[in-house]
Amino acid sequence: MKERSIMQSSVPELIAALCPEDAEIELYNEKEGDIPLDRHWDLVFFSYLHSFYEHTKVLSALFRRRGMTTVAGGRHASQFPDDCLRHFDCVVTGEPEANVPALVSDFQRGVMERIYDRPSQGPASIRPYRYDLIDYRTNAIRLPGIEASRGCPFTCNFCVLTGKEQYRFRPVRDVVEEIEHKMTWNPNLLGLFDASFVFLDNNLGGNPRYLRELCEALVPLGKIWGCALTFNILENPELIRLMAKAGCRYIYTGLESLNPASIQAMNKRQNRLGELRRVLRHTYSSGIILSFGMIVGADGDTSEYLEKLPEYLADIDCQCITYLGMVCPYPGTPFHQQLVREGRLLPGTISRDYDGYTLCHRPSHLEVSEVVDHYKRLSRSLSSFTSVVHHYWSKLWLSDQPRYLRSILVSGREIASVRNPCDNRERTFIGGQDPLEAWDAKMMGELGLEPQRLS
Secondary structure: OOOOOOOOOOHHHHHHHOOOOOOOOOOOOOOOOOOOOOOOOOEEEEEOOHHHHHHHHHHHHHHHHOOOEEEEEOHHHHHOHHHHOOOOOEEEOOOHHHHHHHHHHHHHHOOOOOEEOOOOOOHHHOOOOOHHHOOHHHOOOOOOEEOOEEOOOOOOOOOOOOOOOOOEEOOHHHHHHHHHHOOOOOOOHHHOOOOEEEEOOOOOOOOHHHHHHHHHHHHHHOOEEEEEOOHHHHOOHHHHHHHHHOOEEEEEEEEEOOOHHHHHHOOOOOOOHHHHHHHHHHHHHOOOEEEEEEEEOOOOOOHHHHHHHHHHHHHOOOOOEEEEEEOOOOOOOHHHHHHHHHOOEOOOOEHHHOOOOOEOEOOOOOOHHHHHHHHHHHHHHHOOHHHHHHHHHHHOOOOOOOOHHHHHHHHHHHHHHHHHHHHOOOOOOEOOOOOOOHHHHHHHHHHOOOOOEOO
8 A cells, every 4th residue: 555645755865865976867656656666776775664575575585586676775774784684685774874885886996895884974074955856746645855854962762763863963054955956846746845845854853053044054955845853842932933934834742641650661751741732822823833753552551541641742732743643663773672672572574564563462451352442442542533623623624824825725635634544444554463575475485484482
């Protein structure tokens, strides 16, 4: 099932920018379209999430069998380089700016290394993406994306960044130059998304002083943009008003839970739940739509809390939940290490299960079946037609900022998408119990491949 959403990974455009200028490059994103299996390329880069490892190594095996050289990169490849080397010709475990040019140069000379892990060259080395290679015909609502920073200063126990990446940011002048002179715009839908883009940063507000400087530089550009940042930034009305003046119309924040015990278990100290009602009021009145992610299955969760969650959200007039998942113990995170020590990982989990929608552990206060039942019920409730209408009705007229109304209308589609994982009625949402996708299972059988077992 394709997910042609507004925000898409820009890793393909990032890698393309690091290749020689005379290289012939094609980009494919399987969330938008299929990869043609009858084509031939000399060198194929794969960037993927944990849950797509099985699928990606099938593609790699098919391409290698036809003489192509394949490369794995991303957080899974960095966590499991030895396993990846069984299925790819080499693995990039360091940041791309230092490693991709070296890899391509070695490939041209026929002397490739197995692992590329050169140290970071710093955020100033990030080059402008190859926006000219984006094909907006495959996704009518996609927006171009850009990085201003990498990493996050916080240490949430389930986050893949914790203990792995320090927060650092690019020079503001480089970011503004890229937006003003390199970025290409989505021409679809009669200009609905003209001059609109998204920041791809995990936390654009990791340094409030930098965010303020960036916004001041964006004001003259007159662009419209969205971003993700942490709750502590939302508590600053002055900074939120500056962001709105600079063109921000959409902010995604990992709210995760309204249960203080769950927030404490996640070590998410930046989320101050007592401020939520005030944050909603001043952010929307400034002209910025707030979108939240929520997760179930945390160690503080109880059946009573999850049963009443829609009621709690309605009480503070918060209907814009655009992601609902289950807390995921990604390998290498403090949460995963805790579960291993306590013997709480579910048996038989494979890399495909670590997708943010599958329960891979036994929570402290809930049975596995209880978590799944609550997740499916909440997916339907929070994405219902009633929720979308209430969101529109309560938020539509709170601001007269340019393009605020357009952004509100688009956000309704994101709310409705929360139920999408539940469209597959064959899923149990329990780690180790759901079968692989039919094509992947068939091809793995033919190629003699086995799933990567993580428990």
